[in-house]
Amino acid sequence: MTDERIRLVTMPKWGLSMTTGEITDWWVTEGEEVTEGADLADIDTDKIAGPLEAEGPGTLRRIVVGKGSRAPVGAVLAVQAPAEVPDSEIDTVVAEAQQRNAELAEAVESGAEDTGPAAQTVTVGRRALSYLSVGEAGSDGVATVLVHGYGGDKDSWLFLQPDLGSDRLVHALDLPGHGASSKDVGNGSVDELAGALLGFLDEVGAARAHLVGHSLGGAVAATAAVSAPERVASLTLLAPVGLGEAIDADYLRSFATASSKREVKPLLGRLLADPSAVTRSMVDDVVRFKRLDGVQAALQRLCEAMLDGDRQAVALPDSLAQLDVPVTVVWGAQDTIVPNPGDDVLHARLPRARIELLDGAGHMPHMEKAGSVLASLRG
Amino acid sequence: MARTITMREAINEALSQEMGRDERVIVMGEDNAGGAGSPGDADAWGGVLGVTKGLYHRYPGRVLDTPISESAFIGAAIGAATSGMRPVAELMFIDFMGVCFDQIFNQAAKFRYMFGGKAVTPATIRTMYGGGFRAAAQHSQSLYPIFTHIPGLKVVTPSTPYDAKGLLVTAIRDDDPVIFCEHKALYDITGDVPEDLYTIPLGEAEVVREGGDVTIVTLGRMVHTVLEAAEQLASAGVAADVIDLRTTSPLDEDTILESVEGTGRVVVVDEATPRCGIAADIASLVASKAFGSLQAPVELVTAPHTPVPFSDVLEDLYVPDAQRVVNAAKAVTSWSR
Numbered sequence: 131m132t133d134e135r136i137r138l139v140t141m142p143k144w145g146l147s148m149t150t151g152e153i154t155d156w157w158v159t160e161g162e163e164v165t166e167g168a169d170l171a172d173i174d175t176d177k178i179a180g181p182l183e184a185e186g187p188g189t190l191r192r193i194v195v196g197k198g199s200r201a202p203v204g205a206v207l208a209v210q211a212p213a214e215v216p217d218s219e220i221d222t223v224v225a226e227a228q229q230r231n232a233e234l235a236e237a238v239e240s241g242a243e244d245t246g247p248a249a250q251t252v253t254v255g256r257r258a259l260s261y262l263s264v265g266e267a268g269s270d271g272v273a274t275v276l277v278h279g280y281g282g283d284k285d286s287w288l289f290l291q292p293d294l295g296s297d298r299l300v301h302a303l304d305l306p307g308h309g310a311s312s313k314d315v316g317n318g319s320v321d322e323l324a325g326a327l328l329g330f331l332d333e334v335g336a337a338r339a340h341l342v343g344h345s346l347g348g349a350v351a352a353t354a355a356v357s358a359p360e361r362v363a364s365l366t367l368l369a370p371v372g373l374g375e376a377i378d379a380d381y382l383r384s385f386a387t388a389s390s391k392r393e394v395k396p397l398l399g400r401l402l403a404d405p406s407a408v409t410r411s412m413v414d415d416v417v418r419f420k421r422l423d424g425v426q427a428a429l430q431r432l433c434e435a436m437l438d439g440d441r442q443a444v445a446l447p448d449s450l451a452q453l454d455v456p457v458t459v460v461w462g463a464q465d466t467i468v469p470n471p472g473d474d475v476l477h478a479r480l481p482r483a484r485i486e487l488l489d490g491a492g493h494m495p496h497m498e499k500a501g502s503v504l505a506s507l508r509g
Numbered sequence: 510m511a512r513t514i515t516m517r518e519a520i521n522e523a524l525s526q527e528m529g530r531d532e533r534v535i536v537m538g539e540d541n542a543g544g545a546g547s548p549g550d551a552d553a554w555g556g557v558l559g560v561t562k563g564l565y566h567r568y569p570g571r572v573l574d575t576p577i578s579e580s581a582f583i584g585a586a587i588g589a590a591t592s593g594m595r596p597v598a599e600l601m602f603i604d605f606m607g608v609c610f611d612q613i614f615n616q617a618a619k620f621r622y623m624f625g626g627k628a629v630t631p632a633t634i635r636t637m638y639g640g641g642f643r644a645a646a647q648h649s650q651s652l653y654p655i656f657t658h659i660p661g662l663k664v665v666t667p668s669t670p671y672d673a674k675g676l677l678v679t680a681i682r683d684d685d686p687v688i689f690c691e692h693k694a695l696y697d698i699t700g701d702v703p704e705d706l707y708t709i710p711l712g713e714a715e716v717v718r719e720g721g722d723v724t725i726v727t728l729g730r731m732v733h734t735v736l737e738a739a740e741q742l743a744s745a746g747v748a749a750d751v752i753d754l755r756t757t758s759p760l761d762e763d764t765i766l767e768s769v770e771g772t773g774r775v776v777v778v779d780e781a782t783p784r785c786g787i788a789a790d791i792a793s794l795v796a797s798k799a800f801g802s803l804q805a806p807v808e809l810v811t812a813p814h815t816p817v818p819f820s821d822v823l824e825d826l827y828v829p830d831a832q833r834v835v836n837a838a839k840a841v842t843s844w845s846r
Contacts, residue, residue, distance in 0.1 A: 198720055198743040310511075310705075390713065410719065421675065423706040 136223055137188050137210040141195075143203040144175050144289065149238050151175045152200045153207065158190045164210060171207065179409045182207070189213050191220045194227050202234040249284070249310060254329035260284065260310035261303040261330070265295030272363045273336045274507070276302040277327060279345025279371075280432055281385050283309030283419065286344065289500035294507060303330055305347065307432060313424030318431035320346070320372070320444050324353035331361060342507065344368040344496060345468055346436065352446050355453055364456040366507060368495055371436060372446035373479050374471025379440040381467055386429040391417050403464035403492040442468075450479065457483040460506055462491030462498065511703045517696040519670035520560050520635075523677040524597060526706050528568045531595060534681060536561055537573040537582055538599030538635075557601050558637070558696055583609040583634065587617045587686070590632035595681055603638040603652045603690060617686040618661030629684040633677070639692040639730055639780060640817045640828045649817035649824075651729070651781035656688045657757040658785070663687040663711050664758040668732035670700040672755060675709035683711065692730040712759030716768065720748030723838050724768040726791050727778040728754040731829065735778050738834035745835075747842050757787055765791065766799050773804035774841040778834055783811040805844035808837040 141151050152174040158164055169181040170190070188210035195201045195208070206227035209220055249262050262284050267273060274294065278286040284302035294300050304311035306326050307318075316322040327350055331339055340363050343351030348370025355362040371377070381400055388394050395413045399405030419425060437443050457480055461470040470476075476485055486506055491498040514522070528534045541556050542565040555562025565572040575582035579600055586598035600606060606613070613634070620628040640649040656664045663685055667673040673691070680687035717732065718739050727735045732753045739749040750768045754761065769775055775795050777788040792807040810829045818824050 196744055196746065198718075198748040199740065310703075313705075389710070418671075418703070418707070421707040421709060422703060423708070 133211070133215055133219055133223075135188075135212050135215055136219070137186055138206045138223075138227065139170060139182070139184070139208040139210060141201050141203050141205045141207055142173070142182065144173075144180065148175050148203060150200050150202050153195055153197055154179065156193060156197055156208075157181075160190055160193055162190050164188060164190050174409050174411070179407050184210070186210070191215070192224050194224055194231070201231060202238045205231040205234050251310070252330065252333035254326055254333055257306050257312035257314060257326065259303055259306070259312070259326065259330055259333075261301050261334070262291070263299065263301050263334075264291050265297070265299045267299040268297065272338050272340060273299040273301055273334070274340040274342060275327070275331065275336065275351075276300065277341065277343040277347035277351050278302070278305065278308065279343075279347045279369075280382065280436065281308070281416070281419075281429065282344065282347070285309070285415070286494075287496060290496050290504055290507070293500075293504055301330075301334055301336070303327075305350065307425065307428030309419070313422065313428045315428045315431050318428075318433075318435035320349045320353050320435070323350045324357060327351065327354045328358055328361065337361070338363045340364045340366070340507075342366040342368070343370060345493065346371050346432070346444075348372070349444050349446060352450055355455070356447055356449055359453060359455070362453075362455050364458075365453065366458045366460065368460045368503065369462060369465050369468045369470075369493055370446075370459070371442060371468055372444040374469065374475055375441045376469050376471070377437070377440075377442045378467045379437050382433045382436060386426070386433045389417075389420060389426075394420070401467060401493045403462060403490055403498055407498070446479070448479075451481055456509075458486065458506060458509075459483050460486045460488060460495055460503060462493060462495045463487050463489045464492045467493035511701040513699050514670055514702050515697050515699050516667070516670040516673050516691075517558070517560050519674040519700075519702045520677055520691065521555075521562065521564070522702070523674040523681075523706075524561065525564055525567060527595075527678055527681045528564065528571060530706065531681075532571075533593060533595045534597065535571045535573065535589070535594055536564055536568075536597050536599070537575055537586055539575055539577055539582075539601055541565075541599055542572045542574045556599055558693070560635075560691075560696070561599065579605050580609040580612060584612040584616070586632050586634070587612055587630060590617075590630045590686070591620060591628055595631045595633075597633045597635060597681060600634055600636045602648050603636040604647050604650050606636065606652060606655075613656075613662070613686070613688075614659050618659050621685065622661060630686045631681075631684045633680045633683075633687045633689055635677075635689045635691060637693050638690050639694060640812075640824055641694050641730075643819070643821060643824065644693075645819040646816040651779070651812070653688070653690045653729075653757055654781050654786045654790075657787065657790075661685065662758060663756065664690065665711065665756045666690045666692075666729040667755065668692075668695065668729055668753050670698065670702045672709060672715070672753075674702055675707050676711070676755065678706055679708040679711055682708070687711070690729070694730050695733075698733070709755070711756045712761055713755065714761035714764040715753045715755055716750060716764060717753050718749060718751040720750050721771060722748045723774040723776060723842050724750045724752065724765070724772045725776045725778060725834065725838060726752045726754065726765055728757065728787065729780065731778045731780050734829060734831050735834055738831040738838065741831060741835050742838050745839070747838055749838060754787070760790075760794075762794060762798070765794065769795050769799040770802045773802045774844075775803070775805075776808045776810060776834065776837045776841055778810040778829055778837075780812055780828060782814050783809060784814055786811060805841040808841050810834055810837050 341351040348367040349372035
């Protein structure tokens with residue numbers, strides 16, 4: 131029977147595909163007093179780095195997984211307990227924890243650990259589109275569809291999709307030219323991508339859907355909504371392209387041509403309010419994507435279609451204002467890639483929209499402030 | 510869509526997809542199909558360790574079984590390359606390369622240079638290397654330093670299934686002759702590999718682990734030994750940068766030097782013998798271009814300067830293991846004047 135004064139600090143599960151995390155730094159040393167909510171360590175996950183916070187108070191008695199080591203989700207990273215708990219008792223707990231950690235690691239190694247739902251593929255016209263579905267359809271049968279931005283993919287939603295899918299069916303797709311979908315983007319226009327999105331809704335049997343789009347995906351979702359309003363139950367736009375004129379054209383062009391980690395890493399930093407949250411695996415994933423045959427050409431084509439000189443070429447139609455469904459616009463306050471055009475423009479273009487400004491988020495609010503975006507989607 | 514496959518499957522897939530994409534790509538070598546005179550069906554070996562299995566039927570007439578004469582078929586591959594094909598020749602064991610050195614060193618490696626850039630030789634030579642298979646002195650060597658020494662050749666030593674596929678695709682599409690060295694012990698390791706075709710540039714090292722206390726430079730199978738050592742070092746409070754060279758020619762000097770500027774302490778780990786080898790080369794690079802950053806002598810962990818022994822006990826001692834890497838890393842991190 132474990133002493134109830136002993137608190138085990140474990141590896142959290144942040145996002146759908148996370149099976150292990152790496153301790154990149156410990157902020158406390160053994161013997162140090164810890165208060166609830168204090169930053170204990172920095173953890174590097176599949177997509178983004180973040181601090182591990184103490185769930186309660188107690189002296190940090192022992193670090194079980196050291197800086198620079200990787201441990202499976204659920205593994206015991208450290209042991210907290212008041213000073214009066216004897217060392218011998220801590221030793222016993224640590225020994226048990228090490229054995230448990232080894233078993234978990236073995237399960238991850240052998241693939242026995244549940245790594246979440248697998249991606250599926252549908253054919254829309256001449257293209258294969260890859261997507262990931264989480265959750266089950268509610269009584270109204272209306273699915274939620276997540277549409278990523280330029281250079282992103284269905285994994286961009288990994289902090290949102292599992293939670294959102296707890297009470298509804300949520301599809302995240304790879305747009306043409308992205309992820310595991312066909313790399314043919316046609317003329318690269320928003321209309322072309324919106325056509326693919328509507329074709330996707332047909333293929334997954336979604337007569338109507340809540341559309342959630344980020345950046346270029348926001349313009350795609352909005353365009354699909356305008357052209358087939360009967361298919362849309364609501365529209366949520368995260369830092370969408372097509373409402374203002376300003377855009378970081380240098381970012382778009384540099385991202386299209388960047389081919390090494392050295393080039394990609396600083397670019398990804400520009401997406402976030404806190405550039406240090408960019409992880410190795412985030413950079414790795416982007417570089418791996420960029421090296422697939424056909425991706426460079428697809429991104430070039432999309433980039434050309436999005437830009438008119440150094441301004442946005444995409445302008446969402448005025449009829450968007452007449453759209454008779456709930457519309458929400460979310461913008462990171464520190465977004466420098468597609469800067470918020472301001473309340474005047476937003477009210478003029480989307481008079482009925484709910485507008486939310488998230489402090490502490492750059493161009494990726496669904497990664498940087500996933501909880502806030504989730505709350506907003508739950509309405 | 511990435512899925513988990515073995516390095517053997519990753520190499521097979523790279524060959525198959527490139528053959529499907531470009532009809533100039535052909536595969537040739539000993540037992541690559543079914544052995545001379547056989548239809549290549551049930552008895553198709555697909556090479557001695559089955560790497561080219563299944564290609565014979567998928568691409569009729571483009572998977573050639575050759576006589577056991579390396580000088581003949583490597584010469585043929587190089588000739589085919591100069592006249593427009595993109596051959597991938599499998600030279601079973603790197604140890605046998607000696608019988609066709611003229612074709613490789615004096616012909617393939619020199620054409621572009623001697624013809625003023627007007628000739629290209631897009632030949633890829635795949636070959637197995639490395640110890641640990643109880644295959645004795647003539648089937649266990651790690652001879653890539655010899656090819657690295659020759660200007661005009663590119664030399665690749667993949668350590669993962671992902672790298673193997675991307676680097677082999679790049680090698681096939683490259684206009685220069687590439688020696689693609691596959692460690693026997695790695696064919697069954699698994700990793701995530703995209704189904705689609707992709708490339709990895711030659712001459713780009715991979716930082717497979719970031720630490721900051723010591724730089725460990727390595728390649729091929731030793732990457733896995735070093736990662737095991739790095740895990741042990743982490744528990745002992747030593748955080749290692751681990752650099753996988755991926756290609757020894759071209760060599761990614763920048764990635765090595767950047768790391769060394771941060772750590773000041775270097776270990777180089779190579780399964781090959783030490784004289785005129787990769788380890789000595791990296792040590793020299795670091796000494797001449799990062800001398801100001803160095804805080805300890807460079808440690809080299811290599812095989813001894815002897816043939817690979819046949820005795821199990823001796824072979825196990827011969828191939829560098831994680832403990833030797835840990836010891837070397839501790840020696841350089843604790844070193845002070």
